[in-house]
Amino acid sequence: MYDVRDWRHAFKLDPNKEITDEALDLICESGTDAVIIGGTDGVTLENVLDLMARIRRYTVPCILEVSNIESITPGFDLYFIPTVLNSNDVKWVSGIHHEAVKEYGELMNWDEILVEGYCILNKDCKAAKTTGASTEISAEDVAAYAMMAEKMFHMPIFYLEYSGAYGDPSLVKHVKEYLEETTLFYGGGIQTSEQAEEMGRLADVVIVGNAIYENLEEALKTVKAVKKSK
Numbered sequence: 510m511y512d513v514r515d516w517r518h519a520f521k522l523d524p525n526k527e528i529t530d531e532a533l534d535l536i537c538e539s540g541t542d543a544v545i546i547g548g549t550d551g552v553t554l555e556n557v558l559d560l561m562a563r564i565r566r567y568t569v570p571c572i573l574e575v576s577n578i579e580s581i582t583p584g585f586d587l588y589f590i591p592t593v594l595n596s597n598d599v600k601w602v603s604g605i606h607h608e609a610v611k612e613y614g615e616l617m618n619w620d621e622i623l624v625e626g627y628c629i630l631n632k633d634c635k636a637a638k639t640t641g642a643s644t645e646i647s648a649e650d651v652a653a654y655a656m657m658a659e660k661m662f663h664m665p666i667f668y669l670e671y672s673g674a675y676g677d678p679s680l681v682k683h684v685k686e687y688l689e690e691t692t693l694f695y696g697g698g699i700q701t702s703e704q705a706e707e708m709g710r711l712a713d714v715v716i717v718g719n720a721i722y723e724n725l726e727e728a729l730k731t732v733k734a735v736k737k738s739k
């Protein structure tokens with residue numbers, strides 16, 4: 510399952526957080542479609558390599574969501590490259606990407622690299638603060654970013670990001686109506702099966718992150734909840 514168009518659910522593990530072998534076993538054997546390694550801060554080559562080696566014992570697809578150049582390493586099934594469409598700082602839209610491609614472009618295997626068009630909507634989350642995202646925007650603004658991602662830039666993924674907070678289901682529904690080819694990822698604040706099912710009905714793929722560290726038992730239930738939601 511290396512094609513995101515076939516996914517419904519993914520867990521996102523933060524390399525900057527501790528996880529026991531027992532918890533990791535439950536995550537990797539949960540039936541989720543993929544495990545994404547990613548976070549905004551404290552992501553180092555060392556903690557990425559550690560997590561990758563431990564996940565590699567399982568067959569679940571393992572993806573690195575790149576948040577800085579220093580922690581990129583071979584060995585992942587896919588690499589997701591975020592670009593924050595609603596950032597006011599060109600650095601987070603195309604700046605770091607330009608530097609990276611200038612340096613490593615010749616070496617990159619483009620078949621394993623997928624660009625994620627992010628729209629970050631929780632003003633209090635680290636990713637919004639780090640990237641200077643404009644979070645107070647209308648549904649039409651968000652829909653326009655979704656159309657840009659699909660129709661202008663042909664991005665494989667549009668990511669509605671509420672990291673740390675449960676988002677607005679009506680906005681997710683609205684955005685989905687604008688996407689035909691691009692896969693809609695929803696992530697943020699999913700703590701219960703009910704929330705997972707609700708967002709699972711509206712988005713193509715639901716990402717569960719913090720709940721892994723806060724309530725593993727509930728987090729594991731989100732896999733089935735999303736999969737039965739459509």
Ligand SMILES: CC(C)=CCC/C(C)=C/CC/C(C)=C/CC/C(C)=C/CC/C(C)=C/CC/C(C)=C/CC/C(C)=C/COP(=O)(O)OP(=O)(O)O
Pocket residue numbers: 523547548549550574575576577578581582583584588590591592593601602605606607609610613617618622627634635636639640670672673718719
């Ligand atoms: C050797 C080898 C295999 C080479 C592969 C080549 C390759 C993949 C090259 C990459 C080339 C490239 C274009 C690199 C640039 C990548 C880059 C650094 C882009 C910038 C990324 C970016 C915009 C980061 C901003 C933050 C962000 C959107 C992070 C995504 C994750 C996220 C939102 C996490 C949620 O936050 P979290 O940490 O969970 O918050 P809490 O701790 O509060 O929960």
Ligand SMILES: O=P(O)(O)OC[C@@H](O)CO
Pocket residue numbers: 521670671672673674695696697698699716717718719720
């Ligand atoms: O950590 P949570 O709030 O579940 O969000 C998941 C993911 O979208 C973070 O990038």
Ligand SMILES: [Mg+2]
Pocket residue numbers: 523548718719
């Ligand atoms: Mg997190």
